[in-house]
Amino acid sequence: MTSFAHDFPFDPAYGLTLDDLSRIPAPAAPEDFAAFWKARHDEARAVDTAPEAGPVEEERDGVRLHGVTYTSVGGVRIGGWLALPVEGEVEHGFVVGHGYGGRQGAGPDVPLPLSRSAAILPCVRGMGSRSRLPGVPDEAAGHVLHGIGSRDTYVIGDCVADLWCAASALQELLPRLAGPGRLGYLGESFGGGLGALALPWDDRFGAAQLTVPTFGNHPLRLTLPCDGSGESVRAHHRQYPEVTEVLRYFDAATAAMSLELPTLVAAALFDPAVPPPGQFAVHNALAGHRELMVLRAGHFAYEGLAEEGAELTRRRERFFGAWL
Template sequence: MPAFAHEFPFDPTYGRTREELLRIPAPAPPADFGAFWQSRYEAARAVETAPEVGALVEERDGVRIFEVTYLSVGEVRLGGWLVLPAEGPAEHGFVIGHGYGGRDQAGPDVPLPLPRSAALLPCVRGMGTRGLVPEIPSVADGHVLHGIASRDTYVIGDCVADLWCAASALRELVPGLGALGYAGGSFGGGLGALALPWDDRFGAAQLTVPTFGNHPLRLTLPCTGSGESVRTYHRTHPEVTDVLRYFDAASAATLIEIPTLVAPALFDPAVPPPGQFAVYNALPPGSPQPHILQAGHFDHDGTETELKALSEARAGFFAQHLTDGEA
């Protein structure tokens, strides 16, 4: 296990060895878990997303990056970035989720996982300068609690719908795309796990240090991320456990049927590794082996090397599963 010098008041490995992490299960979902999410998916698919392409922001790495907006559930118009090949038609399509804190630009999500690709990089509601909604907190600690008293009002459900609507908008803007790829890390990794079981438009996915895995266990683990806000809320509102059961990324992962590459970390102060590994462990037999990171949400001497290796693994994974082996 990694032994990083740190000043956290807890152990970001949570005392688990790699072998122990690989045995952490997913909690059993509620009996109506599937019906709940299928209903939300159908509502999202019924949305006329009316995407609008705005200004060209920049051209680099063989693509042009445009501002874009689209409608999601609740008639909320969200912003983000549309990425298109600088030359020739798009042969692949991606929806790329972001971490907690949102995104203010396309940034490190470009270059895309595969060349000759189009992508929609949405800012889900409440996040980033282009996803701000007046009544939703834009800071992670507040955002993760918004509407949490009920499964029907919890903001995380609508954020998942924002990803489904992003896929709809991308397909409208770039007709003829085949199966889409999904990539997301941290917050975007957890949202992706919740979104993927219901949407057959996606053909492969890559989730990095995914959050929201195994909520019953997460509630026992201190952290520096949004989970700490939920833990604090739970102390005075223990009934929230019944709501969280519907938003467990590990429970959802048991139902993912497409190839999914998970990159969990052994050491992570923001998203406890036991929850990350629970997402990977929940995938069906025959899923790709995990791409295990030494650390997540923590800069160390090997960070740049790890990120480069992950980028290469992601590209190879999508080349295999979205292009029949043709890079």
């Protein structure tokens, strides 16, 4: 069990050891869980994404970063960044999800895990500097509740579709990346949870990394205090307990039971924003080849963070080098 000095009014390790965390299961899926997500995926794949890349905005870490926009479900125009290698032909492609802080730029998601890679780094609807949407809150506590009254209106489902449409846009811009298993996925926190929901239904992806993924094991998450978006959902649940029926369809651990592509999970023992039991529930449920890197902490600054981050970078490069 990892412990740090902190001033949170709760224990971000929740009194659990690594052995405890390794046994946390995923909730059972609703009977029509797969049918629901496959229908959402079919809808997203039918979208004409009409991607448009702008001029170079920045060059670093072996890539040139362009602004990019594309169309997602509901006709919503999504913005973000397109990374293209400075030298050489594109050999690999990535879709990169972001955390619930949004995305103001490509930031630490560049450099990419493999050389000669291209990537699309979208801001999902309502979030970041390029996909704000009237009526959709752009801060986590409000965004995570938007449309939560129904599985068909919940914004998280549309954000998953934004990732599928990002993959379509990347392959349209770079046809050499078209085909099954050609793309990798990277997602941290919010982006990790969205990735777990998106990946089981899309054969264009060949491998994925999920770092401190959120949305794992909602029934358990509703019992655990935190200072992330989950606390907003907990407060809403106290007033509207029937929301549990909607959340069943957006459980990253439940989805992971159908996720068969190779997946590297970095899960934390101590995390005030995304409770570790939910993170490990995602890893434990994975149906295919899985690798785990245990982090001392997530969403928390601590001595040794840089060294642990460097080790995760090395693990990521080896992992994608083996599977893409």
